[in-house]
Amino acid sequence: xxxxxxxxSSLLTARRGDMCYCPGCSHAAVLESLGAAxxxxxxxxxxxxxxxxxxxxxxxxRYFSCHxxxxxHGRSITYAEGIKRAxxxxxxxxxxxxxxxxxxxxxxxHAARRGIxxxxxxxxxxxxxxxGGQHSPTTPPEAxxxxxxxxxxxxxxxxxxxxxxxxxxxxxxxxxxxxxxxxKIEAALRSxxxxxxxxxxxxxxxxxxxxxxxxxxxxPLSETFGLPLGLLRDMPTxxxxxxxxxxxLTSRPSASPPSIAALAWPGRREICIAGSAGQRIRSAAGVLxxxxxxxxxxxxQLDDFPITVRKxxxxxxxxxxxxxxxxxxxxxxxxxxxxxxxxxxxLGELSSLPAGCRVIADAAVTLPVIKASLxxxxxxxxxxxxxxxxxxxxxxxxxxxxQGWLDGPTVESAVGALGGRYVEGNxxxxxxxxxxxxETARTQPHAALxxxxxx
Amino acid sequence: MREFLTGNxxxxxxxLRAGCDFFAGYPITxxxxxxxxxxxxxxxxxxxxxxxEDEIAAIGQCIGAAMTGARALTATSGPGMSLYSENIGxxxxxxxxxxxxxxxxxxxxxxxxxxxxxxxxxxxxHITSGGYPLPVLAATNAATxxxxxxxxxxxxxxxxxxxxxxxSKDIALTRQTVDLDEIPLxxxxxxxxxxxxxxxxxxxxAELDDVxxxxxxxxxxxxxxxxxxxxxxxxxxxxxxxxxxxxxxLDAKIQGARTSLELFDADIDPDAEALVIxxxxxxxxARDAVDEARSMGRRVSRLTLYSLWxxxxxxxxxxxxxYVRHLIVPELNIGLYVEEIRRVVRHGKIxxxxxxxxxLIAPRTILNAVMEGFCG
Numbered sequence: 111x112x113x114x115x116x117x118x119s120s121l122l123t124a125r126r127g128d129m130c131y132c133p134g135c136s137h138a139a140v141l142e143s144l145g146a147a148x149x150x151x152x153x154x155x156x157x158x159x160x161x162x163x164x165x166x167x168x169x170x171x172r173y174f175s176c177h178x179x180x181x182x183h184g185r186s187i188t189y190a191e192g193i194k195r196a197x198x199x200x201x202x203x204x205x206x207x208x209x210x211x212x213x214x215x216x217x218x219x220h221a222a223r224r225g226i227x228x229x230x231x232x233x234x235x236x237x238x239x240x241x242g243g244q245h246s247p248t249t250p251p252e253a254x255x256x257x258x259x260x261x262x263x264x265x266x267x268x269x270x271x272x273x274x275x276x277x278x279x280x281x282x283x284x285x286x287x288x289x290x291x292x293x294k295i296e297a298a299l300r301s302x303x304x305x306x307x308x309x310x311x312x313x314x315x316x317x318x319x320x321x322x323x324x325x326x327x328x329x330p331l332s333e334t335f336g337l338p339l340g341l342l343r344d345m346p347t348x349x350x351x352x353x354x355x356x357x358x359l360t361s362r363p364s365a366s367p368p369s370i371a372a373l374a375w376p377g378r379r380e381i382c383i384a385g386s387a388g389q390r391i392r393s394a395a396g397v398l399x400x401x402x403x404x405x406x407x408x409x410x411q412l413d414d415f416p417i418t419v420r421k422x423x424x425x426x427x428x429x430x431x432x433x434x435x436x437x438x439x440x441x442x443x444x445x446x447x448x449x450x451x452x453x454x455x456x457l458g459e460l461s462s463l464p465a466g467c468r469v470i471a472d473a474a475v476t477l478p479v480i481k482a483s484l485x486x487x488x489x490x491x492x493x494x495x496x497x498x499x500x501x502x503x504x505x506x507x508x509x510x511x512x513q514g515w516l517d518g519p520t521v522e523s524a525v526g527a528l529g530g531r532y533v534e535g536n537x538x539x540x541x542x543x544x545x546x547x548x549e550t551a552r553t554q555p556h557a558a559l560x561x562x563x564x565x
Numbered sequence: 566m567r568e569f570l571t572g573n574x575x576x577x578x579x580x581l582r583a584g585c586d587f588f589a590g591y592p593i594t595x596x597x598x599x600x601x602x603x604x605x606x607x608x609x610x611x612x613x614x615x616x617x618e619d620e621i622a623a624i625g626q627c628i629g630a631a632m633t634g635a636r637a638l639t640a641t642s643g644p645g646m647s648l649y650s651e652n653i654g655x656x657x658x659x660x661x662x663x664x665x666x667x668x669x670x671x672x673x674x675x676x677x678x679x680x681x682x683x684x685x686x687x688x689x690x691h692i693t694s695g696g697y698p699l700p701v702l703a704a705t706n707a708a709t710x711x712x713x714x715x716x717x718x719x720x721x722x723x724x725x726x727x728x729x730x731x732x733s734k735d736i737a738l739t740r741q742t743v744d745l746d747e748i749p750l751x752x753x754x755x756x757x758x759x760x761x762x763x764x765x766x767x768x769x770x771a772e773l774d775d776v777x778x779x780x781x782x783x784x785x786x787x788x789x790x791x792x793x794x795x796x797x798x799x800x801x802x803x804x805x806x807x808x809x810x811x812x813x814x815l816d817a818k819i820q821g822a823r824t825s826l827e828l829f830d831a832d833i834d835p836d837a838e839a840l841v842i843x844x845x846x847x848x849x850x851a852r853d854a855v856d857e858a859r860s861m862g863r864r865v866s867r868l869t870l871y872s873l874w875x876x877x878x879x880x881x882x883x884x885x886x887x888y889v890r891h892l893i894v895p896e897l898n899i900g901l902y903v904e905e906i907r908r909v910v911r912h913g914k915i916x917x918x919x920x921x922x923x924x925l926i927a928p929r930t931i932l933n934a935v936m937e938g939f940c941g
Contacts, residue, residue: 155787156783156784156785156787157783159782159783161629169801171789171791172789172800172801175787176787177782177783177787177788177789177790178788178789178790178791178799179629179632179782179788179790179791180790180791180792180793181625181628181652181655181659181790181791181792182625182651182652182655182792185621185622185625185651185652185655187622187625188617188621188622188625188626188628188629189625189626189628189629189632190629191622191625191626191629192587192589192625192626192627192628192629192630192631192633192637193629193630193632193633193782193783194629195587195613195615195626195629195630196587196613196629196630196633196634196635196783197633197782197783199783200782200783216618216619216621216622217618217621217622217625219618220617220618220622396569396740399569399740400569402569403567403568403569403742404567406567407742408567408742409569409740409741409742410739410740410741410742411569411739411740411741412735412739412925413738413739414679415679416679417594417678417679434742435741435742435849436706436848436849436850436852436853437849437850437852437853437925437927437928438706438735438739438741438849438925439850439924439925439927441927441928441929
């Protein structure tokens with residue numbers, strides 16, 4: 111098969127002598143083989159994008175008449191994936207060196223794993239040519255480079271096995287000097303899945319003279335380090351095809367905002383709910399915020415939580431107001447609910463709470479002496495009637511009822527109208543709060559749930 | 566219709582309204598819900614949402630998609646912005662329309678993932694090598710996060726540039742009452758496309774501050790994209806005249822649009838003696854503080870900056886009316902942007918109010934600073 115490309119009709123528009131590569135450099139041979147392969151396949155320039163990485167091979171984009179993209183070192187694989195996702199019908203071909211496969215290893219591995227059908231040609235000349243012949247991830251042990259003057263010691267990076275282990279549909283290791291390289295490239299381009307060829311090359315500027323490296327060096331290198339040459343993976347088309355779909359996307363249902371009867375609310379009220387992760391503190395604040403907004407009021411909810419998920423404190427600051435809220439911080443709370451020691455510790459100094467502030471705390475929580483009006487509830491008992499997941503909301507509803515901001519029937523009908531995935535639990539919370547609150551005597555809450563008040 | 570939404574939710578809604586059809590991101594607090602919301606939003610096939618192996622791949626995929634014509638957005642927090650740095654330079658050099666949302670957190674490095682901070686205001690401007698400008702906007706709450714995301718797309722499309730929108734934890738994750746239908750949006754802009762006739766020159770501009778016409782990778786006109794210094798054909802060049810022209814153009818297209826990039830809200834009392842200049846999450850407290858000071862008979866103005874870069878110098882100068890002798894600049898960092906204000910306003914007392922422990926600056930703190938100016 112002829113490697114000579116015809117500049118008049120080929121996607122490759124430069125002749126070897128006009129390319130910028132050193133005499134004897136293998137890059138030109140790879141580009142000619144790529145051009146021949148694309149021409150044989152009848153690819154049109156508008157349906158191909160060559161994405162060139164960095165280093166000597168990164169200059170190759172200019173020699174092609176198709177779409178070209180020249181980006182950053184090792185990142186060519188990411189641009190190629192973006193292009194391929196947005197234009198699945200295009201042939202997207204990455205030209206990258208051994209250095210690029212090192213700095214971009216993460217992208218290489220995950221592109222292979224995801225199976226988006228990009229094609230990667232690795233022009234592997236065992237060192238960094240453009241920057242002065244430093245060692246690369248594929249430099250074999252004992253090889254002399256600018257940065258391994260005493261001989262390289264690291265194991266060479268097996269690019270092919272890396273992508274095969276992670277799901278590549280097509281992978282092979284060949285010599286740039288193979289007469290049928292364009293056939294190998296064509297086979298890779300025809301694979302519907304992720305394909306990579308590790309093409310061994312001669313860097314006549316550095317690696318060849320420094321190591322007396324010759325075309326005949328490829329075979330012993332392959333045998334010594336267990337890097338077999340040849341086609342190493344070729345999934346059948348029907349298997350590879352199923353290997354490249356976009357990941358299935360699943361939609362979570364999103365409820366349309368409810369409409370509930372307008373709520374009357376006494377001005378601006380600031381609430382702080384302090385508890386532990388897992389108590390659904392933020393959800394509780396969210397429910398009150400949502401019914402407020404759906405009821406024509408304004409709300410703001412600012413949450414404070416550590417980086418842990420089911421451990422540590424969870425504090426929600428909730429403002430509900432009949433006027434727009436501009437500053438979302440709670441600096442002078444009217445109501446503070448303390449539902450765990452984690453929450454109490456996070457609130458820290460409570461002595462600054464004003465006398466007009468009502469604090470409702472679980473009786474099991476250790477608290478300092480405070481100026482604010484303090485009442486205890488038995489959260490465990492509340493949990494029994496509301497369910498554990500809804501206890502924080504039950505406590506919050508109780509607080510709202512005790513404060514007289516909304517009455518029980520209003521809260522219950524609003525929560526019901528709000529609906530949503532957790533509506534049953536939310537309603538259980540409201541009913542639990544109503545059950546332990548005497549609506550006819552607002553200031554005389556149920557004794558059992560307010561042990562301190564009862565004593 | 567009023568809704569109870571976080572700033573992250575309104576970013577997604579604003580992006581969809583602006584025609585966003587590609588998102589790639591990597592999970593990071595407090596930006597993660599933008600990723601999951603886009604996954605949900607594009608489940609109908611109206612776009613692509615990708616979770617990548619890291620932030621570098623996230624912005625890389627966005628850049629690739631944007632060059633095929635997609636309207637792309639990526640979102641992260643400070644540590645991810647550090648990883649975006651190199652590719653933001655690529656997007657500048659290659660003239661890629663791209664919106665980047667930075668949900669800021671407290672401190673350097675991993676800092677406080679779940680704590681607020683707005684310390685990326687200078688970093689955003691100087692995020693990449695070379696020193697060329699890029700527009701930076703700053704949301705103040707869920708409502709402006711919506712409007713400014715939409716605006717960021719307009720700027721990115723119009724100028725073919727990456728645009729950074731700053732949010733922060735207490736905007737990103739705080740739920741607020743917003744009515745998106747009531748928020749006025751500018752008319753949606755699209756990048757200028759190369760016509761079907763005539764040769765395509767990927768980076769040709771008639772004037773330095775013009776923006777090159779766009780043709781998509783995959784379309785009939787052959788696109789040559791590069792992050793290396795290039796001529797109008799997208800070919801690597803060592804011709805100093807061409808280099809000079811290209812780099813002047815990168816500066817001129819942003820500077821030329823300076824006036825239209827000044828986004829702000831000014832509440833000016835022409836007789837004001839004090840002026841509060843704020844941006845980001847301090848805006849709400851500043852508004853409350855200014856109202857309170859006025860109710861106490863003080864003459865105070867407020868200027869909220871929605872665009873930070875280029876520095877909206879004209880807006881700042883106009884806000885400093887004849888009798889203003891005290892400026893207060895509250896910031897959730899060590900006092901970074903106040904230095905930019907000092908470059909613009911060279912007289913009077915300028916007070917820097919700072920907080921960077923993860924909490925918000927309260928209205929009372931700003932009010933006290935305003936009142937101190939009157940006493941002193």
